Amino acid sequence: MNQSSDVLFTWETIRLKLRTPFKLSYGASMERVAHWLRFQGDAAWGEGTIPPYYHIDEKEMVRYWQRNASRTDSLPRRVEDIQAWIDPDGPAPARAAVDIALHDLVSRKQGQPLYAALGLPKPARKTSSFTISVDTPEGMAKEALRVSTYPIIKLKLGSDEEDMARLRAVRDARPDACLLVDANAGWTLDQALAYLPLLSRAEVALLEQPLPAADFEGLGKLQARTTIPIYADESVRSLLDVQSLAEVGVRGVNIKLMKVGGLGPALAMISYAKRATMAIMLGCMIETSIGLTAMSHLAGLADWLDLDASLLITNDPFQGMRMDENAAVHVPNAPGLGVNVREES
Numbered sequence: 472m473n474q475s476s477d478v479l480f481t482w483e484t485i486r487l488k489l490r491t492p493f494k495l496s497y498g499a500s501m502e503r504v505a506h507w508l509r510f511q512g513d514a515a516w517g518e519g520t521i522p523p524y525y526h527i528d529e530k531e532m533v534r535y536w537q538r539n540a541s542r543t544d545s546l547p548r549r550v551e552d553i554q555a556w557i558d559p560d561g562p563a564p565a566r567a568a569v570d571i572a573l574h575d576l577v578s579r580k581q582g583q584p585l586y587a588a589l590g591l592p593k594p595a596r597k598t599s600s601f602t603i604s605v606d607t608p609e610g611m612a613k614e615a616l617r618v619s620t621y622p623i624i625k626l627k628l629g630s631d632e633e634d635m636a637r638l639r640a641v642r643d644a645r646p647d648a649c650l651l652v653d654a655n656a657g658w659t660l661d662q663a664l665a666y667l668p669l670l671s672r673a674e675v676a677l678l679e680q681p682l683p684a685a686d687f688e689g690l691g692k693l694q695a696r697t698t699i700p701i702y703a704d705e706s707v708r709s710l711l712d713v714q715s716l717a718e719v720g721v722r723g724v725n726i727k728l729m730k731v732g733g734l735g736p737a738l739a740m741i742s743y744a745k746r747a748t749m750a751i752m753l754g755c756m757i758e759t760s761i762g763l764t765a766m767s768h769l770a771g772l773a774d775w776l777d778l779d780a781s782l783l784i785t786n787d788p789f790q791g792m793r794m795d796e797n798a799a800v801h802v803p804n805a806p807g808l809g810v811n812v813r814e815e816s
Contacts, residue, residue: 478540480572482508487757487784494605496629496657503757506532508568510576516810517572518761519564521729527562535561539569550577550588554735563708563732570733571765579807586768586802594770598799599778600625600651608633608640615645621798623649625777629657635669642673653679656705660689667697679725680704691719702752707731713740723750725777728766729758741772750774757783764791764810767802776800788813
């Protein structure tokens with residue numbers, strides 16, 4: 472942790488503990504590392520958190536923060552000035568931490584919730600999906616029944632030949648649920664094409680990242696063969712990616728602050744996607760309520776929310792965005808992000 476009193480901000484590591492093993496096509500884990508960035512005097516907070524399968528070196532993130540914490544140029548006073556201040560030469564989650572903190576700082580000084588400082592209306596109550604990670608078909612069905620008050624379930628697949636058995640088991644257990652499927656880049660095009668009839672029969676509402684991140688052409692081919700909207704996630708890290716995905720006909724994008732570099736880039740990508748008639752999912756990594764709450768202020772721009780990380784970890788040190796018993800998101804109305812340290816922390 473950087474501890475000098477002569478710097479703009481400091482940072483520290485938080486180890487997040489998962490309630491159950493979080494298994495994706497990339498592997499399983501019980502812990503994720505988050506980074507809490509704090510401007511001097513706790514004037515603003517940010518977060519930079521990324522899973523290991525993005526292959527971003529934590530040392531590069533620290534070097535970025537060290538370089539920028541010692542800057543002496545004036546901080547932005549308006550949200551419109553934030554992107555010009557941010558150093559573009561660094562890993563996306565490191566930039567995201569600074570971006571989020573600056574948005575918190577400016578909107579706090581203006582005495583407005585972040586959504587208002589951005590010129591957005593207060594987000595209405597909106598339901599988030601709840602993620603069930605890869606398990607046996609029986610285990611995933613059991614988890615779907617455990618969260619019977621959550622109306623939208625996202626199933627992590629892309630693991631092995633039991634994927635369609637997992638889907639059938641959850642659909643049988645929860646005939647009432649809206650089901651989303653996320654293969655986390657785990658299928659080939661041939662596999663995905665073979666699964667389409669079964670996905671349709673299970674009334675899957677959308678299919679997220681079925682193919683490897685670089686296979687834009689394959690995603691377009693798959694979308695041309697189905698009425699199920701294909702959403703890109705791992706393929707989306709820049710505005711250029713959104714433009715390229717729109718060109719091949721992909722119908723939706725999952726925007727996450729940590730992979731795109733913060734609120735400023737996210738807003739630019741959302742704006743372009745909407746002009747291209749693409750649907751918007753606002754997602755998250757396994758992260759704290761700092762990152763989740765920052766994204767929740769954009770909820771009024773979304774077709775889908777996938778902001779359930781606080782339900783998946785046991786030791787979130789912060790409180791901000793709140794989810795009710797039906798997994799609906801409630802956005803703080805306090806100045807800035809509206810995030811505080813939990814009393815028990």
